[in-house]
Amino acid sequence: MRRVLSVSSFKIRVKGWEAIDTARSYGWVGKVLRVDLTDQTVNKVPTGDYRPEGFIGGMGLNAKIFWELGCPKVNAFDPGNPLIISAGPLTGTYGPFGRGEVCAISPQCYPDELFSYSGFGGMFPAEMKHAGYDGIVILGKAEKPVYLSIHDEDVEIKDANDLWGVETFEAQKALMTDEPGASVLVIGPAGENLSRIAVILNETKFAAGQGGFGGVMGSKNLKAIAVRGTGAVAVAKPDKVLELTRTVMEESKKGEVLRLFFRTPYTAPQETRDVFARKYFKKHYGCYGCPLQCHSIHYIPGIGLSGASCANWLWAPRFSIDPKEIWEANVLNQRLGINTFEGIIGLPFLLSLSYEAGILTRKEIEEDVGLPTPIWLGGTATNHEFLTALLHKIANGESPYTEGVARFAEYFGKKLVSGQKLVDLCNELYTARGYAFHHVDNLGSALHWATDTRDPIDSCHDYKNTLAPKERFQGAMEHFGLPLYDNYQIVDLSKTVYQGAERVTAWVQDNQCLKNSLPVCEFWSSIASFYNPPEMDLRIFESKLLSAVTGLDMDVDKLAKAGERIWNLRRAIMVKRENRTREDDTLNEPYFKKAITCLAGSAAGLVNGPIDKAEFEALKNRYYELRGWDVHTGWPTRAKLEELGLKDVADELTSIGKLR
Amino acid sequence: MLEVPKSGVLVHDPNLCVGCGVCEIICSLYHESVLGPALARSYIVRHPFAAEYDHNVCRQCSSPGCYFACPLKEKAMRIDKATGARYIDESECTGCGICVDACPFDPPRIKINAEMNVAFKCDLCKGREGGPICVEYCPFQALRFVSKGGRR
Numbered sequence: 001m002r003r004v005l006s007v008s009s010f011k012i013r014v015k016g017w018e019a020i021d022t023a024r025s026y027g028w029v030g031k032v033l034r035v036d037l038t039d040q041t042v043n044k045v046p047t048g049d050y051r052p053e054g055f056i057g058g059m060g061l062n063a064k065i066f067w068e069l070g071c072p073k074v075n076a077f078d079p080g081n082p083l084i085i086s087a088g089p090l091t092g093t094y095g096p097f098g099r100g101e102v103c104a105i106s107p108q109c110y111p112d113e114l115f116s117y118s119g120f121g122g123m124f125p126a127e128m129k130h131a132g133y134d135g136i137v138i139l140g141k142a143e144k145p146v147y148l149s150i151h152d153e154d155v156e157i158k159d160a161n162d163l164w165g166v167e168t169f170e171a172q173k174a175l176m177t178d179e180p181g182a183s184v185l186v187i188g189p190a191g192e193n194l195s196r197i198a199v200i201l202n203e204t205k206f207a208a209g210q211g212g213f214g215g216v217m218g219s220k221n222l223k224a225i226a227v228r229g230t231g232a233v234a235v236a237k238p239d240k241v242l243e244l245t246r247t248v249m250e251e252s253k254k255g256e257v258l259r260l261f262f263r264t265p266y267t268a269p270q271e272t273r274d275v276f277a278r279k280y281f282k283k284h285y286g287c288y289g290c291p292l293q294c295h296s297i298h299y300i301p302g303i304g305l306s307g308a309s310c311a312n313w314l315w316a317p318r319f320s321i322d323p324k325e326i327w328e329a330n331v332l333n334q335r336l337g338i339n340t341f342e343g344i345i346g347l348p349f350l351l352s353l354s355y356e357a358g359i360l361t362r363k364e365i366e367e368d369v370g371l372p373t374p375i376w377l378g379g380t381a382t383n384h385e386f387l388t389a390l391l392h393k394i395a396n397g398e399s400p401y402t403e404g405v406a407r408f409a410e411y412f413g414k415k416l417v418s419g420q421k422l423v424d425l426c427n428e429l430y431t432a433r434g435y436a437f438h439h440v441d442n443l444g445s446a447l448h449w450a451t452d453t454r455d456p457i458d459s460c461h462d463y464k465n466t467l468a469p470k471e472r473f474q475g476a477m478e479h480f481g482l483p484l485y486d487n488y489q490i491v492d493l494s495k496t497v498y499q500g501a502e503r504v505t506a507w508v509q510d511n512q513c514l515k516n517s518l519p520v521c522e523f524w525s526s527i528a529s530f531y532n533p534p535e536m537d538l539r540i541f542e543s544k545l546l547s548a549v550t551g552l553d554m555d556v557d558k559l560a561k562a563g564e565r566i567w568n569l570r571r572a573i574m575v576k577r578e579n580r581t582r583e584d585d586t587l588n589e590p591y592f593k594k595a596i597t598c599l600a601g602s603a604a605g606l607v608n609g610p611i612d613k614a615e616f617e618a619l620k621n622r623y624y625e626l627r628g629w630d631v632h633t634g635w636p637t638r639a640k641l642e643e644l645g646l647k648d649v650a651d652e653l654t655s656i657g658k659l660r
Numbered sequence: 661m662l663e664v665p666k667s668g669v670l671v672h673d674p675n676l677c678v679g680c681g682v683c684e685i686i687c688s689l690y691h692e693s694v695l696g697p698a699l700a701r702s703y704i705v706r707h708p709f710a711a712e713y714d715h716n717v718c719r720q721c722s723s724p725g726c727y728f729a730c731p732l733k734e735k736a737m738r739i740d741k742a743t744g745a746r747y748i749d750e751s752e753c754t755g756c757g758i759c760v761d762a763c764p765f766d767p768p769r770i771k772i773n774a775e776m777n778v779a780f781k782c783d784l785c786k787g788r789e790g791g792p793i794c795v796e797y798c799p800f801q802a803l804r805f806v807s808k809g810g811r812r
Binding site: 092093094123126130169172173181203204229230231232233234235238241242245249252282283284285286287288289290291292293297299305 | 678680681682685686688689690692693694695696697698699705706708709710711797799800
């Protein structure tokens with residue numbers, strides 16, 4: 001029986017749950033893999049130990065795992081920093097649910113390294129579940145380069161010496177030859193060399209981008225994780241799931257407009273877009289099981305084949321409108337494993353703005369900063385020469401380029417005569433904690449930025465859409481349980497009233513926790529597309545789907561509560577590990593002093609601030625009250641934590657004197 | 661040799677396929693009540709760095725080796741009158757695997773479910789109103805159902 005494909009391991013997994021009660025055996029596949037690279041041990045922990053019915057998966061499960069590990073007060077590149085990668089109960093089902101979430105102490109957060117998160121799409125999260133794991137926790141540090149090979153039950157730490165130094169695409173190809181059918185998470189040279197802006201990549205463009213988690217993998221000498229699974233995800237009510245997938249299919253057709261919009265460089269002139277569409281576009285591309293396929297694949301001879309979506313296009317129009325230059329910026333960035341927001345947006349933007357403002361001269365950029373200057377920096381270098389120099393400095397670990405924009409500005413802030421102005425400019429570009437603007441165009445969003453550990457990606461989608469005029473999105477706000485917020489005129493900060501913004505923030509934060517835990521794709525859960533009409537709100541639709549998949553009785557209120565629980569646990573982690581207090585809940589100073597206009601992408605032209613500091617502090621008071629937290633400290637309270645079933649968290653915070 | 665009626669077939673267009681895996685998910689959900697390519701009758705092999713995706717599914721051969729090889733022909737391995745699909749009656753199948761060996765394709769388009777000890781393969785969603793479910797759900801129209809009459 002040479003060619004018989006045995007699927008016996010699958011059936012064992014579906015029916016043979018050991019430590020988990022049957023109510024949790026659907027949706028979740030039952031185990032979290034724990035790998036310690038220092039002592040080379042592999043353990044499998046029942047997912048049920050982490051109460052997935054309360055923390056769902058993804059971001060929530062990761063936070064729970066981090067809490068159980070004691071929220072270690074170590075640096076990001078310390079072997080004790082746990083790298084946690086999870087899928088959610090909906091991963092592997094049909095729809096925009098194919099994503100996973102990476103959490104760890106983030107080297108990109110500035111000035112302090114904070115426990116943070118980054119979502120990623122692609123094939124890996126579903127394949128990880130097919131192999132039988134809801135999550136993977138990597139602890140310790142290998143002595144020399146290794147990769148993790150997972151084939152269903154078989155988990156091996158293998159030598160990766162030959163792969164060290166190899167770019168992301170080539171390394172994946174090599175691993176997929178050795179392990180046919182595997183889906184691979186990989187780091188490039190940037191991650192190996194401990195860049196704070198290195199990504200973890202799957203295929204060409206599915207990256208855990210913000211946070212610098214590629215460097216965390218590099219610090220563990222872990223080049224890649226290759227996973228192959230021959231199992232499946234069992235569902236509690238297949239007929240109901242099938243019925244709901246029909247709704248997803250119908251709804252997803254609305255996404256086509258956005259898919260086409262982001263297919264080519266949407267910030268470039270029409271001629272450039274036409275060239276991409278006509279000559280270079282190959283196919284659409286997206287996560288496993290998703291009908292929307294929002295990315296696109298292009299191929300340019302001599303540069304290569306890769307994927308792109310929204311942020312990948314932002315080399316245009318500021319730096320070039322030439323298709324080849326736009327594509328090279330993207331592909332080189334991906335091959336080296338660098339965060340797009342930093343490598344081809346943040347650093348070049350900072351340099352170009354500094355040059356335009358007379359803060360940096362061409363001479364300083366060439367001699368002190370050490371880069372060949374292209375035309376837009378007053379020089380004669382080509383974009384190719386500039387990009388090659390910049391991106392390789394990042395990937396090679398050359399300080400300060402490799403440290404990210406905030407630390408780059410700090411470094412030259414001390415070194416250059418006009419250094420302080422460079423830092424000031426960076427503080428405008430970078431709203432808080434070392435992350436670039438991503439629309440902070442209303443107060444709800446600003447408060448969200450102030451209370452998160454990185455840039456809340458939701459700030460560029462949910463706030464605007466949730467609060468958009470009734471005629472645009474059918475009054476989404478009221479349907480979604482938000483009280484009517486004056487006259488919707490809060491999209492532009494200059495027209496904003498502060499009253500009530502706290503309600504919007506709390507709502508979006510809970511929403512964010514649910515999206516990153518179920519998971520539901522951020523891009524497609526935008527109210528502009530998938531979640532319009534309001535009956536498709538994720539509390540309404542996903543609670544039905546989650547119930548059908550897992551067999552739990554998860555209604556709208558319970559799901560909303562789970563979002564609040566996850567946000568509170570994340571806050572408890574901030575309080576316990578990072579001594580977070582209300583003083584830390586703020587933005588970079590320029591946002592309180594002047595109006596700042598967003599420069600890039602579809603947010604270009606949006607005006608942020610100035611925010612009235614006294615009004616903002618009053619807003620924070622109302623926010624803490626609404627959250628049920630202590631207004632003076634910004635700490636959660638016992639009453640709130642116990643209401644959310646987090647008594648153990650309250651006890652722990654009491655024992656360290658951080659609960660009143 | 662026995663005359664076997666013609667069958668309809670699933671046709672895959674590699675130029676349209678984006679490798680999303682929707683066909684695998686919907687197939688395994690519809691037929692096996694789970695989500696996953698291992699129990700899908702139609703499944704994909706991906707080449708992501710070339711944006712090419714192979715789609716593996718039964719070709720419903722005009723001269724079906726699996727059908728002729730089956731020791732329980734017309735009981736375990738049968739021909740669907742409506743579509744002509746060569747299909748497996750799982751209540752009769754003993755899981756001997758001879759049909760898998762007889763499949764001329766690599767990888768073979770018949771799998772063994774070892775737990776249930778039966779072979780399973782694409783039956784063109786026998787009896788389903790609207791035809792094969794993967795065709796209906798494919799978001800890029802990369803799958804097409806060609807009826808037995810339309811087959812050359």
